Each structure stands twice: as structure tokens, then as C-alpha cells.
Amino acid sequence: MSEQEYYVPHGTYWPIIGSIGVSTLFVGFANQMHGVEWGASVMALGLAITVFMMFGWFGQVVNESTNGMYNKQVDRSFRWGMSWFIFSEVMFFAAFFGALFYARALSVPWLGGADNNIFTPDLWNAFSASWHQMAFLAPGTELQSGTTMSFPAVPEGLTIENATPADVVDPWGLPALNTALLLASGVTLTYAHHALRAGHRNQIIGWLVATIALGVAFLGFQIMEYSHAYADGLKMTTGIYGSTFYMLTGFHGFHVTVGAIMLTVILYRVQKGHFDADNHFGFEGVAWYWHFVDVVWLGLFVFVYWL
Amino acid sequence: MTTATASHDDHHHGPEKGLMRWVKTTNHKDIGSLYMWFAFIMLLIGGALAMGIRAELLAPGMQLMEPQFFNSLTTMHGLIMVFGAIMPAFVGLGNWLIPMMVGAPDMALPRMNNWSFWILPFAGGILLSTFFMEGGAPAFGWTFYAPLSTTFAPDSTDFFIFAVHLLGFSSIMGAINIIATVLNMRAPEMKLMDMPLFVWTWLITSFLLIGAMPVLAGAVTMMLTDRNFGTAFFDATGGGDPVMFQHIFWFFGHPEVYIMILPAFGVVSHIIPTFARKPLFGYSSMVYATASIAFLSYIVWAHHMFLTGMPVAGELYFMYATMLIAVPTGVKVFNWISTMWRGSMTFEAPMLWAVSFVFLFTIGGFSGLMLGIAPADIQYHDTYFVVAHFHYVLVTGALWSIIAATFYWLPKWTGKMYNEGLAKVHFWWAIISVNVLFFPQHFLGLAGMPRRIPDYSLQFADFNYISSIGGFAFGASFILLTYIIIDCVRNGKPAEARPWPSAKGLEWTLEPKAQYHSFNTPPSRKLIEQESQNS
Ligand code: HEM
Ligand SMILES: [Cu+2]
Secondary structure (H helix, E strand, O other): OOOOOEEEEOOHHHHHHHHHHHHHHHHHHHHHOOOOOHHHHHHHHHHHHHHHHHHHHHHHHHHHHHOOOOHHHHHHHHHHHHHHHHHHHHHHHHHHHHHHHHHHHHHHHHHOOOOOOOOOOOOOOOOOOOOOOOOOOOOOOOOOOOOOOOOOOOOOOOOOOOOEEEEEOOOHHHHHHHHHHHHHHHHHHHHHHHHHOOOHHHHHHOEEEOOOHHHHHHHHHHHHHHHHHHHHHOOOOOOOHHHHHHHHHHHHHHHHHHHHHHHHHHHHHHHOOOOOOOOOHEEEEHHHHHHHHHHHHHHHHHHHHHH | OOOEOOHHHHOOOOOOOOHHHHHHOOOHHHHHHHHHHHHHHHHHHHHHHHHHHHHHOOOOOOOOOOHHHHHHHHHHHHHHHHHHHHHHHHHHHHHHHHHHHHHOOOOOOOOHHHHHHHHHHHHHHHHHHHOOOOOOOOOOOOOOOOOOOOOOOOHHHHHHHHHHHHHHHHHHHHHHHHHHHHHHHHHOHHHHHHOOHHHHHHHHHHHHHHHHHHHHHHHHHHHHHHHOOOOOOOOOOHHHHHHHHHHHHHHHHHHHHOOHHHHHHHHHHHHHHHHHHOOOHHHHHHHHHHHHHHHHHOHHHHHOOOOOOOOOOHHHHHHHHHHHHHHHHHHHHHEEEEEEEOOOHHHOHHHHHHHHHHHHHHHHHHHHHHHHHHHHHHHHEHHHHHHHHHHHHHHHHHHHHHHHHHHHHHHHHHHHOOHHHHHHHHHHHHHHHHHHHHHHHHHHHHHHOOOOOOOHHHHHHHHHHHHHHHHHHHHHHHHHHHHHHHHHHHOOEEEEOOOOOOOOOOOOOOOOOOOOOOOOOOOOHHHHHOOOOOO
């Protein structure tokens, strides 16, 4: 198909199936949170429909692509689409990083009476602001939201000025290992790309398997890390550090999971011989996504675990 | 020779038959129409809620409803108008017009385009269903500040959160599609500075959408976990801060208001030159002004928070940064007026709407400037003055441009002419009533009447009465608008390919009713130059 021909795909039912799936998922989720019995099953149904849609839709695109129906222009559209989608993800994470910075630099010190703001120490009697665990209320105090906090003991003399997250989770243990794993996975993925361009299928497969293995190892360690943190008393409900910690690492972990699944699909497609040296946007799009997830982790490592 | 190839069942470049055409369609015109009709229906629903608000405020004292329900009305009115009416209407216009204007056969990612539309009815349905839930619909205002939306909100709030997620997802996909279309489907001979201003403003708006909507998604996600999973983002007892919610919300919220006005700027920049019979004055300055407004819109958000607690340095910074936006905005207004200067103007319906846009939007801009002065805002904040401000920019700004665009391009969409006489009657009806509706709200605000309260003290009675009468009249004007549009679609006289003889733009080179796939062969350099606004 020549460069100058426009391509407009024919209609499909996948989008409407997707809308039904995602809406069912959300309605189920909301009901589940409100303690409605059927909530969870409706949620599962919605998830199943959504996954079905994704396989169906992407499968159709793959078929059309391997049948040679797409041209260079379609390829470029996909590239623009993927890169701006990743940018929107960056902004999503930025909201949570913003919350982290705001709480750390402003709201927690203010609660401790800094800057002579409207929050004076009188408001929170005998409160000393400490970053990592907000242990200023007696264990068992009710939060506004009705949940109870149970704080681990804070070491003597630890305040917002001198505490770092390292006092809670040692960044040079599992988190450093995980950083190494993800960085390595970025390298192996790049090797896979080089192999793809050189047309060595066995090498591609080898490097891809290595990348996926590194990703899965990362996830395994992350689960270990969570159970340590949880056992030490750091929970989503233990104030703002726990909130940002679990939300940021949780969304990141979710993205690693999705990335690993996508890489697995790519592995399957490589085996099927879907790509050649010039034509492999599917591979590249997933690679971009994987690198993005990598970079987010670096931000997490520095700001959530280390500094 | 280049041709558009559509696969399989689409060989004849015509629409499929039956209802499923609309469900499966990948055609930018079909999808544009779906968007426009959806937006119109939401506009009528949101308008009905506003009638409820004005009925309650017709006289002091409690008239018709419980205060909680009144608050639900203001909340849902705002949400439906912003996310259900104005934004989808602009995406609809973008869908219809951008491929035609850049000389493309269709949007770059047509199936995703279909999905961005078909999420909307589901999201809208979920949002509206909250009215029928136990505890009522959300009642915390369209800005859903914590802790009203976290600790003190009804259960339906979680449905609202998911609806916002879906709406945001739809907007992001729509924006990605427009960027890809403009950058990748543009006719090879068309340079960036050949692009019509509607295309430019939408391109820039897309960047605002992609930057801002995910932050909104983050905000509602934090709300969701604060409500249900015990996080403490907006809860001071856990070290979070309700004021942080406002920062995150307005980091989205201020770009959002420009998302709703930049495409409007584009529309007006098409209509005014056509009916002034002069080229647009200052094309490139329009482009640069749009870009700088977009940039500035990311760094002024806390002008909505002058009273919620900020260091003085913050107040000062946000005040001056806000003032700065007036400069590029002023450039635009100046250019529109200069375009009309000594033009041989006629006032067909689109032009009436466009000229009154310039006038009334500027009133809204001026009241915005007043609000942007931090010490003065201490007086104005959360009063009806703010309500008057944003209705001047959104109703007589954004909505006005949408109506103007509808009349201007309706002949191209339907191949038929609307009834000019009725359209003029409708215009005068709407513009008088809208001013009766919103202008007195300035006075109410300056006199101190708070917004979002169902009752008020006696000295506000007269202006509220006038405002409500204006409101009912304005509401009724949409019955006539509906009639005019349906009458045009069904009985309109055939239109010419270029119904406005001095109009420029590639869309006018198409058949009277634009063919199903706009440009099967990209337009030539010569044609592009002939139709360019930049000349
Ligand atoms: C000349 C440029 C503008 C300036 C300087 C400006 C300034 C402001 C300020 C300072 C406020 C906050 C008032 C308060 O709550 O006390 C405000 C509110 C608002 N503005 Fe503007 N504005 C401008 C243009 C616009 C435009 C173009 C739009 C939309 C198309 C818009 C929509 C709104 C809305 C919706 C609110 C109210 C938000 C709420 O519900 O609290 N403004 N504006
Ligand atoms: Cu603003």
C-alpha cells in the first residue's frame, strides 16, 4: 500500500463494548464499596467485558496490520497517539507527586505551627510535625473519615526537619534492588529492540523474556516490600505519608503489571513473526510505555524512599 | 493520484444503513453530529436544572425545595454544562470541522474517535442517575471541595467520581485524536501557519486537555480513596490538607476554563472576517496570543483561592500572573475589532452572535480582571459577582460561539439554509434575556449576596426577581432554537457550496453538503493559499 493512500478503518462494535464494560466495572465497584452484595460480581463482569474488548480490539488491529492494510501514515498516527497518551499518564502521576510535595513541604509543617500560619501549635496540642508517619495523635484516634489510625512508635527526636523516609523504609534494601532490576529491564528491552532491527528472532525472544522476568521479579519484591511496611505499621490509613506511599507505588506497580502483560503479548507476536526490521510499532509503543514506567520509578525512589 | 481507501464494507464511501451506523461509525461527520446532539440534549437538561434554581430564587424565603436539593441543582447544573454540554459541543465542532479544514479525509484515529463519543452517554447516565439515589445527588458545588465531597457527601459521590473518570478519559482520547489529526493528516502542502484559527485554537486546547484532565483524574482518585480507603490526602487529622484539594482541583480548573474558551476564539476568528469582508487582522499574533494564554493558564490557578489561605507572596504572585492574561486576551479583542474596522459589514445570524460574543465576552473579561485583584476579591469571592463573571464568559462566550458556529456551518453540515428571519428573532430574544438574567447578578454580588444559597435577605429581592424573569425568557429561547435547527434539517432551502460568499476555508470548497469523506485527494498548494486566513 503506497504512502499517499489514506486509510480509514471500518466501524466495529469494540468501542461500545468497551463503554459497557468500563461502566459496568465502575458501577459494580461503587456498589461494592457501599456494601451491596452484588457489587463484586458486577465488577468482575465489567472487568471481564473490558478485557474481552481489549483483546478483541487490539486483536483486530493486529490482524489488519499483518494483512498489510496500514500505511506509514497510520503508523505515524499511532505514534502520536501513544506518545501523548504517555504524556497524559505523566500528568496523572504528577498529581500524586504534587500531593506528596505539598504535604511534605507545606501542610505538615503548617500543622506543626511553621510560618506562623493559621495552624498554630495550639490547634494540635503537643504535636511535633514529623514527616514519615504523622504520629501526632494517640493511636486509635478517629480520623475525620471514620477510620482509626494506629501509629508505630516514632524514634525519639525525629521531626519534620530531620526525618527522611529512610527512617521508615530503608531505601538501600529492597527499593535499591528494585531500581536496579527496572533499570536493567530497560537495558534488556533496548537489546531486544536492536535484535529486532537486526532481524535475529531468537535474540529478541531471549531479551524479551529477560525483560519480562525482571519486571516480574520487581513485582515480587514490591509485594515483599509491602508486607514488610505493613507489618511495621505503615498503612494507607496511617496519615499522609502512608497515603502517598501506597497510592504512588500502587499505581506504579499496576503500570508495571500492565506493561509486563503487554510485553508478553509482544513476545507472542514476535514468535508469530508479526514484526520486521522496519515495521514494529507495536513493539516500540510497548517499549516506550515500559521506559516511562521506569522513569516514574526513579522519581518514586528518590522522593518516596530516599530523600 | 491519491485516494482514500476504506476497508471492507465501506467501499462506497457512504454511511452504513440503520441504527448500527451510529454505534459503529468511524466517520468524523457522524461522530461530530453525535457529539453535537448529545451536547444539545445535555444543554437542555442542564438548562432545566437552572430553571429550578431561578424558580427557587424568584423570591426571598424558601419557595419550592429543600436546601440540599437546591445545592444538588447548582452542582449538577455546573457539572452537566461544563462536562456534558460545552466540552462535547466543542469536540463535536472539532470533529466536524478539523478534517475538512486541514484537507484530510477523516480523523487520524477514527475508531478511538468513536469510543471517545460512546463513553459520554454512559458517563452522563451515571452522573444523572445520582439524582435518584439515596441521599440525593452530589450537593457540594461543581468544584467539589473537600471535605464537603469527602467527609460530608452522600454515597452517590462515588458514582459522580467514576463519571468524572469516564468523562476525562473521553476528553483525553478526543484531544489525542485532534493532535494526531492536525499534525499527521494535514494536507501535505499545508504549513502550520496556513492553518485556520479554529484548527490552531483546537490544537492548543488539546494540549491543555492532555495536561489538565489527568490531574482532575488524580484529584477524584484521591477523593475516592479518602472516602473509602482511609487515606488522608485532604484530611488534616492525617497530615493532609483540604486546601491541597483546591490546589489540585484548580490546577485542572483554570486550564479547564480556557479549554472552554480557546476554541470559541477560533470560531469567532472565522466568522468576523467573513461578514466584515476583510481578511483577519493579525493572524500570527492570534496564534501567539492563543499559545501564551494557554501557557499562562497553567500558572494562575490560585486566583480562585485568594481567601482559602495562602502566604502573602503567593497572593501577590497569583494576582500579577492573572493580570498578565489580560494582555494576550486584549490582543485578540483588538484584532477582532480591527478586522471589523472599516469593513463592509452585514449582520447575518452567525455575525450577530459573533459580534455580541466580542462585546459580552469582554464584559466577562473585565469582571475577571476585577476578581483577579487579590484585595478586591476578598469582597467579591463567593458572591453573585463571580457567578455573573463566569456566566458572561461561559454563556455569552463559549455557548455564544457554539451557537454562532452552528449557524455558520449548518449549511455545510446539512446542505440546507436555516430560516434567517427566525434566527434573527431568536438572537434578539436570547441576547436581551441573557443580559436581563446575568447583568443584575453583578449588582447582587457587589451588594454581598452569597452564591449557592437558596434563600436571601430582603434587599436582594428585586434584582433576583428581574434575574429570574430573564432566566425563564432565556430558557424559553431554546425552544425556538430547537425549532430553527430541526426546521433547517427538514425543510431548509438548498444551500450553495459557499453560502457566505466572502468566507474562506477549505471546507467551503466541498460539496454543499460536505461529502462523507472530506478530502479523498489532498488539496493543492494553490487552493490552500487561496483559502488561507493568513494572507
Ligand atoms: C480575562 C481573563 C480572566 C480573569 C482575569 C479571570 C479571573 C477570575 C478570578 C480571579 C476568579 C475567581 C473569583 C472568585 O472565586 O473569587 C474567576 C472565576 C471564574 N472564572 Fe474567570 N477569569 C478570566 C476569564 C475567564 C474565562 C475566559 C472563563 C471561562 C470561559 C472563566 C471562567 C471562570 C469560572 C467558571 C469561574 C468560577 C469558578 C467557581 O465556580 O468558583 N474566566 N475568574
Ligand atoms: Cu481561573
